Every structure is written in C-alpha cells, then in structure tokens.
Amino acid sequence: xxxxxxxxxxxxxxxxxxxxxxxxxxxxxxxxxxxxxxxxxxxxxxxxxxxxxxxxxxxxxxxxxxxxxxxxxxxxxxxxxxxxxxxxxxxxxxxxxxxxxxxxxxxxxxxxxxxxxxxxxxxxxxxxxxxxxxxxxxxxxxxxxxxxxxxxxxxxxxxxxxxxxxxx
Amino acid sequence: xxxxxxxxxxxxxxxxxxxxxxxxxxxxxxxxxxxxxxxxxxxxxxxxxxxxxxxxxxxxxxxxxxxxxxxxxxxxxxxxxxxxxxxxxxxxxxxxxxxxxxxxxxxxxxxxxxxxxxxxxxxxxxxxxxxxxxxxxxxxxxxxxxxxxxxxxxxxxxxxxxxxxxxxxxxxxxxxxxxxxxxxxxxxxxxxxxxxxxxxxxxxxxxxxxxxxxxxxxxxxxxxxxxxxxxxxxxxxxxxxxxxxxxxxxxxxxxxxxxxxxxxxx
Numbered sequence: 059x060x061x062x063x064x065x066x067x068x069x070x071x072x073x074x075x076x077x078x079x080x081x082x083x084x085x086x087x088x089x090x091x092x093x094x095x096x097x098x099x100x101x102x103x104x105x106x107x108x109x110x111x112x113x114x115x116x117x118x119x120x121x122x123x124x125x126x127x128x129x130x131x132x133x134x135x136x137x138x139x140x141x142x143x144x145x146x147x148x149x150x151x152x153x154x155x156x157x158x159x160x161x162x163x164x165x166x167x168x169x170x171x172x173x174x175x176x177x178x179x180x181x182x183x184x185x186x187x188x189x190x191x192x193x194x195x196x197x198x199x200x201x202x203x204x205x206x207x208x209x210x211x212x213x214x215x216x217x218x219x220x221x222x223x224x225x226x
Numbered sequence: 227x228x229x230x231x232x233x234x235x236x237x238x239x240x241x242x243x244x245x246x247x248x249x250x251x252x253x254x255x256x257x258x259x260x261x262x263x264x265x266x267x268x269x270x271x272x273x274x275x276x277x278x279x280x281x282x283x284x285x286x287x288x289x290x291x292x293x294x295x296x297x298x299x300x301x302x303x304x305x306x307x308x309x310x311x312x313x314x315x316x317x318x319x320x321x322x323x324x325x326x327x328x329x330x331x332x333x334x335x336x337x338x339x340x341x342x343x344x345x346x347x348x349x350x351x352x353x354x355x356x357x358x359x360x361x362x363x364x365x366x367x368x369x370x371x372x373x374x375x376x377x378x379x380x381x382x383x384x385x386x387x388x389x390x391x392x393x394x395x396x397x398x399x400x401x402x403x404x405x406x407x408x409x410x411x412x413x414x415x416x417x418x419x420x421x422x423x424x425x426x427x428x429x430x431x432x433x434x435x436x437x438x439x440x441x442x443x444x445x446x447x448x449x450x451x452x453x454x455x456x457x458x459x460x461x462x463x464x465x466x467x468x469x470x471x472x473x474x475x476x477x478x479x480x481x482x483x484x485x486x487x488x489x490x491x492x
Contacts, residue, residue, distance in 0.1 A: 066297035071287040074295065079283040087286075088295060093441040095300050097462055100443070125439050128414075161278045179244055180279035186246065205236045212271040 062102055065111045066095055072112065072182060073119055079177045080123055082162065090126070094119040112182075116192045120174065127170065164214035172207030175200055234258050239265070243272050344444050344460065350413070352449035352458040355434030355467030358410055358420050360454065363430040363471065370406030370422055380407050384419040388437055390464060394421055395433060395487040400479055401425045412436040423480075431470035431477070433484050438465035446481065448474060457481035461489060 073094055077087035097118050098105070105114065165173055174193060178184045186204075190197045234242075234255050241247045242255040259265050293299055362369055372380040377394060385392040387409055394404055402423035412418035418436035425431075434456075444460045449467075456469040457477060466488060468481045 063297045063301060067291075070291055070295055070297065071289075074289070074291070075283055075286040078286045079279070088292060091295050092300070095295065095297055096304070096441045099297065099301050099304055100441075100462055122439065122441070128416075161275065162282060165279075176275070177279065177283075180276040181283060183244075186241070186244075201237050201240065204240055208240070208272045208275060209268075211275055212268065215271070215275075 061107065062105060066098060066115070069112050069115050070095065073115060075181055076116065076177060077119065077123075079165075079181060080174070082166075090119060090123055093122050097122065110188065110191065113184075113188050113191045116178070116182075117194065120192065124170075160215055160218045161211070164211050164218065167214055168207050168210055172203045172210070175203040176207045176211070179204065239269060240272070243269055243276070344440060344442055345447075347438065347440055347465070348444055348447050348458045348460055349449055351434070351436060351438055351460065351465030352447070352456045352467045352469075353451060354412060354418070354436065355420075355432065355458065356449075356451050356454055356456050356469045358418075358434055359430075359432045359456070359469035362408070362420065362422065363432060363469075369430075371408035373406040374404040376406075377404065384409060387417045388419060388435070388464075390435075390437070392419055392435060393487050395484045397423050397431070397480055397483055400476065400483070402431055402480065405430070410434075410436075412438070429471045431468065431472065431480055434465075434467045434469065435488070436465045437463065439463055440465075446485070448478075459485065464488075 070091065073091045074087065077090040077094075078084065081087045081090060094115065098115055101118075105111070165176070168176070171193070175189055178189045178192060179186075182188075184192065186197055186200050190200045193200065195203075238247070238251070238255055239259070242252055242259070247255060259269050372383065374380075381392055381394060384407060394407070397403075402425050405422040405424050407419060407421040410418040410420055413436075416437040418434060420435075421433040423431045423433070438460060439462070440460050441462050442460065443462065446457055446459050449456050449458055454469060454471075455474055455477060456467045458465065458467040460466070466484065468477060468484055470477045470480065472480075
C-alpha cells in the first residue's frame with residue numbers, strides 16, 4: 059500500500075470519531091467518513107506529502123458536513139428511535155450516563171462553529187493552530203469560538219443540573 | 227504575556243486547560259487559578275467538558291473500521307469505476323463513430339446499489355435541466371437574466387453564487403452563440419445556473435450547472451423526457467446537464483465541449 063493510502067487508513071478512526079460526535083448518528087457518521095475518503099482519493103493530486111494530512115482530511119470532512127447540513131436545511135434526517143442509543147426508550151441507570159447525555163444535548167444547543175472547535179480540541183487534541191488550519195479561520199477566531207462555546211456549555215449544564223435538583 | 231502574572235487572559239486559561247502552554251507559563255497560570263475560586267470552578271468545568279466528550283465519543287476510534295471505510299477498498303472501487311467516467315465514455319463514442327442506437331436511455335447493467343443512487347441523482351439533475359429548458363427556451367423577450375454582452379459579469383456573478391468556477395463554454399464551432407444566463411433554484415435551496423445558446427436557425431441549447439455534492443463522478447448519460455433529451459453527468463461537486471431542441475448526436479457534440487470546459491483536468 060502506498061503512503062497516501064496508509065495516511066488515509068491511519069486517520070480514518072479519528073475521522074470516524076469526529077463524525078460520530080458531529081452527527082450523533084452512527085450511520086450518518088460513516089456516510090460522512092466515506093464521502094470524505096472518496097473525495098480525498100479523487101483529489102490525491104492536491105495532497106501534500108509534507109503537509110498536515112490530518113488537517114487536510116478534517117477540512118474535507120468539515121466542508122462536506124457543512125454542505126450536507128445546508129442541503130438538509132429544515133428537513134432533518136429522520137432517525138428511528140432505536141438508533142438513538144436508547145435515548146428516549148430506556149431510563150438512564152448510571153449517573154455518568156445522565157451527565158453524558160446532558161453534555162451531548164448541550165452540545166447540540168451550540169452554534170455549529172463553536173461545537174466543531176470544542177470537539178476538535180477535546181477529541182483530537184489538536185493545537186489551536188491546527189484547528190485554525192482545519193476550519194479555515196484565524197487563530198483568534200478559534201480562541202473566541204472555544205471560549206464562548208465552553209462558557210455556553212457550562213451554563214447549559216448548570217441549568218440542567220438545577221432542573222434535575224428541582225425534579226428530585 | 228507573562229508580564230502580568232496575576233491576571234491571565236481567556237486564551238491563556240484555555241491553553242492551560244488543553245495542555246498547550248510551556249511548563250513555565252503553565253506554572254504561572256496554575257498559581258493564578260489556584261488563588262481564585264471562581265476561576266478555578268470555571269477551569270474545572272471546562273476540563274470536565276473535555277473529559278466527558280472523550281468519554282462519550284472517544285471509544286469510536288477503537289472500533290474496527292467497517293470494510294466500506296477502508297481507503298484501499300474505496301480506491302479500488304474508484305479505479306473500477308474509472309473506465310466509465312465521461313472521458314472514457316466519450317472515447318467510446320468516438321470509437322463507435324457516434325452511430326445511432328448506442329446505449330440510448332439505458333444504464334450499464336453492471337451497476338451496483340451505490341451506482342443506482344448515482345443514476346437517480348443524474349436523472350434528477352437531468353429532469354431539472356429539462357424543466358428549466360422547457361420554461362425558458364421558448365421565451366422571446368426574456369430568455370435570460372443577463373445577456374451575453376455582459377458575459378464577464380454573468381460569469382462572475384454565477385461563479386460567486388454557486389461558489390464554483392463557472393465558465394461559459396464556447397460552442398461557436400457548432401454554430402451556437404451564447405444568449406446569456408440566469409440563476410435558478412435547485413434542490414434543497416441550492417443555486418443552479420443556466421446558460422442559453424442559440425444557432426442561426428433559432429434552435430436553442432441550454433447548459434444547466436447545479437451544486438450537487440455527490441462525492442463521485444458518473445458517466446455521461448442520456449435522459450429522455452416527454453420527447454426532449456438531455457445529456458447529464460455528475461462530478462464530485464456539481465451536476466451538469468445539456469438540454470436542447472436538437473437531435474441526440476449534435477447534442478452530444480455540444481455536451482462534449484461543455485464537458486471539456488468544466489472538467490479540463492481529464
């Protein structure tokens with residue numbers, strides 16, 4: 059296998075993880091990864107062996123996702139209840155599960171550009187410079203999205219925790 | 227930055243949480259956060275977010291990769307598909323002397339389920355192009371929004387709206403001159419562009435270009451609907467269709483020039 063394919067295979071699990079966090083739907087996430095790999099393969103001539111392949115791949119996926127989201131517009135993908143990891147069907151049994159679901163729900167409340175930055179840092183451990191390269195904005199913009207996004211998440215989670223106490 | 231050791235800014239706080247500070251600098255932030263309960267609570271909350279995100283989704287990277295996501299498999303699939311790409315197809319057309327009865331309205335029999343999706347997509351683009359052709363090609367006073375005398379503006383405008391490098395194919399060798407073009411709505415609120423050409427006998431041909439992200443390339447196809455026909459193909463970003471009031475063979479000649487205009491790398 060050549061270096062290019064090796065690089066794609068190396069980063070595929072990362073792409074998949076990020077896609078899952080973005081879409082929160084296993085099927086949709088894998089479609090996104092497949093689209094991304096197909097496009098990367100058909101644009102092999104644009105690949106720079108000495109460049110940052112991870113940022114390049116994430117940028118491709120990022121653009122596809124943004125296009126998909128715009129195309130879907132007001133017509134969200136319909137997801138069978140069963141596919142939601144028992145989100146609605148079963149009561150959560152563990153505290154960590156409750157906390158996790160709150161975070162996932164709170165992430166959905168964020169503007170997409172803030173969510174992306176937060177996820178790239180948390181999941182990929184990308185440096186702010188790499189995030190800027192991936193998303194195609196200035197480093198200062200990354201920082202302000204990160205800062206606003208995290209603060210918003212914190213407030214959403216606090217409100218969630220208060221609501222939980224009231225219910226108890 | 228470290229000339230104000232007791233007042234850290236937001237950027238430093240986040241870089242500290244994410245482990246993106248050098249050790250000296252991190253020590254300063256550490257001390258400042260430790261001395262400020264409010265700041266510490268905020269920093270803890272942010273660090274918890276990172277941990278929870280990792281706990282929620284981190285495991286996905288350890289799952290075995292499905293076969294369909296293996297780069298090597300996708301690459302060999304693309305290689306198999308390549309012989310059916312438009313260029314290969316047009317070479318085949320040339321080789322067969324463009325004689326009639328060739329593959330007219332049917333798709334290659336060997337196509338798999340993924341290809342069927344693409345066939346549907348091509349058909350869809352062709353239908354939109356033919357609808358637009360039927361509506362505008364009969365217009366006498368207002369066939370286009372921007373006439374060919376403002377070609378430069380037209381190209382710039384439509385390229386900007388579609389976010390793609392749009393060109394007006396030169397069909398003069400086939401006797402067709404550009405009339406002008408217009409912006410159209412395509413599926414999902416995406417923009418599309420239509421260019422209209424006319425020959426000296428008044429026959430019109432329209433070139434329809436729409437944003438249609440399929441991530442794939444398809445072969446040239448010929449689609450017929452209510453007596454009118456269109457050639458269509460998709461590239462990874464866009465759908466292209468050429469409709470006209472002319473028979474299939476001259477329409478194919480037009481389509482080949484359009485193809486070479488938009489896919490110059492092939």
